[in-house]
Amino acid sequence: MAGFAKRMAYMQSTADVVRYLFESMTDPETISFGGGAPAREALPVELIHDIANEVLNREQRGSQALQYGNPIGIPDLRQAVIDHLLQPKGLQARLENLIIVAGGMESMNLVSQLYLEPGDVVLVESPTFIQSIQVFKMFEARCIACETDEHGLVIEDVTAKIKQYSPKMIYVIPTFQNPSGRTTSLERRRALAELGSQHDIVILEDDPYCEMRYSGEALPPIKYFDETGNTIFVNSLSKIFSPGARLGYTFADRNIIDKLYEVKTATNSHTNVITQVLCAEFFNRGLYEPHLKRIRDIHRERRDTMMNCIKFMLPDANHVYPDGGLFTWVELPEQVDTTAMLEEAKAQKVAYMPGREFFVEGQPIRNNCMRVSFGSVPPEKIQVGMERLSKVIRSKL
Ligand SMILES: Cc1ncc(COP(=O)(O)O)c(C=O)c1O
Structure with a gap:
């Protein structure tokens, strides 16, 4: 077998994480705060x-x-x-x-x-x-x-x-x-x-x-x-x-x-x-502007629900209040390793992105952070998913 190019070794760990994200997004029982997809309700299918x-x-x-x-x-x-x-x-x-x-x-x-x-x-x-x-x-x-x-x-x-x-x-x-x-x-x-x-x-x-x-x-x-x-x-x-x-x-x-x-x-x-x-x-045809208003409304509600859940369920966490987009960033107490915690979260049928993957050489790697995406999860499921996630986190504190 011919050897793969050297660059493939640099890419391996990133490729593993991306694969994990897609798997978590397609398991119907898992509530996934992992990927960066917009709401399915926000896709202009009929238009x-x-x-x-x-x-x-x-x-x-x-x-x-x-x-x-x-x-x-x-x-x-x-x-x-x-x-x-x-x-x-x-x-x-x-x-x-x-x-x-x-x-x-x-x-x-x-x-x-x-x-x-x-x-x-x-x-x-x-x-x-x-x-x-x-x-x-x-x-x-x-x-x-x-x-x-x-x-x-x-x-x-x-x-x-x-x-x-x-x-x-x-x-x-x-x-x-x-x-x-x-x-x-x-x-x-x-x-x-x-x-x-x-x-x-x-x-x-x-x-x-x-x-x-x-x-x-x-x-x-x-x-x-x-x-x-x-x-x-x-x-x-x-x-x-x-x-x-x-x-x-x-x-x-x-x-x-x-x-x-x-x-x-x-x-x-x-x-x-x-x-x-x-x-x-x-x-x-002038469809973009009204569509943008509609999708902003859909995602604003999700953002607000997620921020409320974090405030009440994760009072020990620092988090970012985003004025838009699809993510927030949660920093947990130092002793929580969000990569190690992933297996337990998986067992509880909830997914997120461990923070470690987003750091590269030049700055400290932070193991106690996670990216939490709210875009693709409807508000009622955000509530359930965050209850699952906060239970897993609390077990580490
Ligand atoms: C910062 C950033 N750049 C680029 C992209 C890629 O966009 P696309 O899905 O259109 O390739 C994303 C998608 O999540 C992103 O978050």
């Missing part, structure tokens, strides 16, 4: 059914949807992203600044292909999103974590690590961060854009939760403060349209998009055209 019925025939867009597509994506979806998602954030984009990709994750992959050489350093938040780490490691990058607090990355630590490691890239999830649920403050967004420009570092801004706000005021993205083109803004349509559709986009200077076009062509030619057509129609 897409009607759109598909109308446009997927030869007279309309049927042939376009089943034909090969342009690597950069169909123009009307790119225009819809500009009109409905970028302009409201104060981001000025033209069609040539945007490429449609296969889900938010593909941007991490394409940008890594474009920039990362083996051994390059990527600075990340501590904790950070495990799947992106998996991608950076696939390109044999070294991921170094920087300190964070309730306002996001601590700029002094980022500055010190820029000096120490000369990183190629800084990866940031500024809004309702995965896994912590925290949001980077306005001042730090500006500071990160400036650091990228000053030191010629790619700021990879990954913002898939920014539209999913349930309280508080929206902040401009890091990209808004970028004057040199060093910030690349990547996003996903998974939470606001459909994760199964596998759609996302990258917004950057034209010379970067031109290069990503080449990388995308060599990777998978183009993004699925059927889902691009359906999604473009969804925006262009």
Whole structure:
């Protein structure tokens, strides 16, 4: 048997965790706070059914949807992203600044292909999103974590690590961060854009939760403060349209998009055209804004239920109150090891993500934390699941 590439060893533990999450999400008896899926009630099934019925025939867009597509994506979806998602954030984009990709994750992959050489350093938040780490490691990058607090990355630590490691890239999830649920403050967004420009570092801004706000005021993205083109803004349509559709986009200077076009062509030619057509129609028929309001209401109720449960059932825990997104981050007393506790939680038919997996070299690994997702669990089940989980936790105290 031929040996697997060395990089597969770096990816193993992350791959195991992702596998565990999918298993916990598909066991009907387990209440899973593990994965990051939106509510099934939030998926626009009926709307897409009607759109598909109308446009997927030869007279309309049927042939376009089943034909090969342009690597950069169909123009009307790119225009819809500009009109409905970028302009409201104060981001000025033209069609040539945007490429449609296969889900938010593909941007991490394409940008890594474009920039990362083996051994390059990527600075990340501590904790950070495990799947992106998996991608950076696939390109044999070294991921170094920087300190964070309730306002996001601590700029002094980022500055010190820029000096120490000369990183190629800084990866940031500024809004309702995965896994912590925290949001980077306005001042730090500006500071990160400036650091990228000053030191010629790619700021990879990954913002898939920014539209999913349930309280508080929206902040401009890091990209808004970028004057040199060093910030690349990547996003996903998974939470606001459909994760199964596998759609996302990258917004950057034209010379970067031109290069990503080449990388995308060599990777998978183009993004699925059927889902691009359906999604473009969804925006262009004015269905997105009312849908967003509906899904915010659904998730706000879940967030509120989860916060109440944590407050009353886990009084010894520190936790983050997220103004949006799908997660909160719970820090338990030091003696609780959330990885070791997983087996007992499994036996009690409740799942969560142990915190350890979200830490990388550069900051302490915290065994007493967990990511708790409320998005895919209906309110009454959140209550039952949290009763199960708090019982398991109490047995450790
Ligand atoms: C921070 C972050 N980036 C990217 C993604 C990936 O999005 P997609 O499912 O569209 O690939 C997720 C999904 O959970 C995420 O949390």
